């Protein structure tokens with residue numbers, strides 16, 4: 001969910017809206033925001049599954065340290081989505097089956 | 102690798118400590134560079150939207166991100182060069198390996214000031230790896246910087262200032278906070294921060310912990326339990342709250358990888374967050390070219406971080422012969438006096454004692470023939 | 477368990493240490509500085525144009541208010557990062573007092589709106605009328621709200637809650653709201669009985685016959701349990717106890 005109005009920060013300045021594809025679904029995102037923020041705004045909180053036990057993981061540290069948010073972005077595996085800015089037309093896959101990292 | 106560049110002083114970290122250090126150094130004529138791995142300068146300050154404590158000399162009553170902005174303007178005025186999206190990944194004597202916007206650059210520094218801050222602690226309990234369990238800092242960045250709420254119903258673990266403030270900011274962003282859970286028998290943070298969220302109806306449950314988080318593939322409920330006198334969970338006391346997100350605000354640990362890599366001496370201080378680089382009253386480590394400032398020297402606050410930064414900036418410029426000893430001494434004395442004030446009172450006492458211990462250790466070790474302390 | 481260190485809300489003693497005497501509030505508006513821990517902080521001192529607040533060179537000193545110097549201008553309210561300063565004024569009417577507090581949430585109330593005046597733990601104290609909503613630009617996001625409250629609640633009301641349109645009283649006879657029931661569950665009430673203890677819901681004339689199911693539903697929502705798992709209130713406990721005993725007594729076939 002987006003925080004549209006805020007008592008201290010004021011109304012959200014909407015940047016350039018672009019479309020990205022996540023596991024085949026087209027979603028709207030703000031150019032330049034971290035990919036993870038765009039996913040969370042859509043309520044998508046599972047970003048990958050662990051290679052050993054296939055357990056789900058989502059944003060944990062939010063600053064590029066824990067790698068829980070890693071996804072495949074434009075064919076590049078293990079991209080930390082919390083620190084990778086959205087670009088128009090990005091193709092993102094979540095590797096939700098696990099195992100194949 | 103790209104050709105190297107040379108600066109008098111290179112500061113790693115553009116948080117309050119790093120920016121304050123760079124400003125003081127540049128003001129004294131040092132050619133100064135600040136590098137930060139983030140795209141936004143200001144370190145922790147950029148997600149802090151509450152008004153800060155401290156003395157009005159330290160811009161208390163001003164919101165964190167405004168302090169960041171003011172520091173950045175001042176740095177620009179003094180001619181400080183700032184590289185963003187620039188991660189320092191190696192330190193070899195006084196040379197730094199920097200990955201700047203995807204390019205490898207080597208930077209040669211006369212003096213290096215490490216102001217890399219601290220990173221959030223994790224904590225493990227059954228279910229703590231489920232999507233929906235996040236660091237409080239991650240939540241804060243999402244709501245205040247990216248304007249995205251990562252959930253609707255939150256439970257926060259930890260009642261220090263970070264936990265309390267993030268709860269307040271969650272409600273400002275429109276989320277529901279069900280409870281703050283604190284294992285200790287009393288609230289860790291300032292009463293005035295606690296009072297803000299209490300007035301909004303959020304209970305702060307001391308002597309309580311999260312015994313587990315349950316859910317199918319994501320957080321669906323949090324099981325809380327009271328801790329008995331022996332510190333164990335009382336199973337009778339278990340109860341659930343239907344939350345979709347759990348924030349962890351269980352402290353910070355100084356981010357010291359670069360200091361380890363440089364090979365300076367360390368000291369262990371539980372009160373200040375763990376292992377931290379031993380330093381003297383000028384913020385100089387056991388290596389003659391390496392200074393430290395801010396949360397990397399022990400987790401404190403933006404106000405103390407700025408003052409430590411100033412101290413390091415002045416001292417580093419002095420060691421390069423850019424200022425006279427007498428002038429530097431006066432300036433440093435003024436800063437030290439302000440730091441003492443910030444560490445006074447019951448909330449500052451633990452930090453004051455821990456910091457004094459660091460200086461004692463340093464004096465002891467340098468006294469035992471540690472000529473490396475003498476720059 | 478009392479006091480700001482344990483609950484986040486001032487204890488009665490802590491309150492007594494910061495309240496101005498009633499005569500002072502009867503004379504006109506006066507600040508109430510609910511800052512009782514020695515934290516390194518002093519913007520309030522500088523904020524007051526009349527020099528009524530003193531912290532001193534050691535900034536961990538508690539702020540002291542000079543009741544005679546304070547003119548009740550309210551400037552200090554928005555400068556305190558702890559949002560710990562309030563203003564009370566009992567001089568305007570025989571039955572009502574004004575309470576002013578900082579408010580940093582949206583949506584804001586509108587003048588003349590009736591809101592719930594809440595205390596230091598977010599609990600409902602009294603219905604209150606919004607007198608003023610000051611969003612002055614210089615306050616940078618801190619709005620100062622003034623409420624008119626029944627005079628005897630002047631030291632209890634410290635914030636407000638908008639009355640949600642269509643908010644229902646779960647307990648019709650005792651007027652306990654859904655918000656209050658939710659709060660009780662978050663504070664630790666697991667059963668209808670425990671909610672009753674905390675909110676007095678179900679203790680009215682109807683003896684909980686109408687509200688029981690509504691309260692169970694809210695408990696179920698808050699705890700993520702199924703309504704079937706919520707224990708009925710204590711009035712039914714003997715039935716369960718009996719049946720358990722009967723079970724424990726055993727059946728020859730088992």
Ligand SMILES: Cc1cc2nc3c(=O)[nH]c(=O)nc-3n(C[C@H](O)[C@H](O)[C@H](O)COP(=O)(O)OP(=O)(O)OC[C@H]3O[C@@H](n4cnc5c(N)ncnc54)[C@H](O)[C@@H]3O)c2cc1C
Pocket residue numbers: 113114115116117118119136137138139142143144145146149152153154155187188189190216217218219238241262263264266267356359394395396397400401402403404405406
């Ligand atoms: C929720 C919260 C509320 C707070 N409230 C207050 C308050 O009211 N008052 C107060 O005084 N303090 C407050 N603080 C504390 C304050 O924010 C910190 O103490 C302060 O920011 C520390 O400053 P710093 O410069 O040492 O580190 P930081 O602000 O953490 O900055 C460190 C910087 O270094 C960068 N960095 C790290 N490693 C590298 C590397 N290898 N290469 C390049 N760059 C690197 C990071 O990206 C970061 O920008 C609060 C903190 C939090 C989390």
Ligand code: SF4
Pocket residue numbers: 506507523524525526527528529545546547548549550551552553563
């Ligand atoms: S209300 Fe006005 S006069 Fe009274 S202490 Fe606050 S700023 Fe000073």
Ligand code: SF4
Pocket residue numbers: 293509510511517518519520521539555556557558559560561
């Ligand atoms: S400004 Fe507020 S929190 Fe700070 S000392 Fe004054 S009353 Fe206390």
Ligand code: FES
Pocket residue numbers: 058059060061062063064065066067068069070080081082083
């Ligand atoms: S959430 Fe930790 S690396 Fe992205």
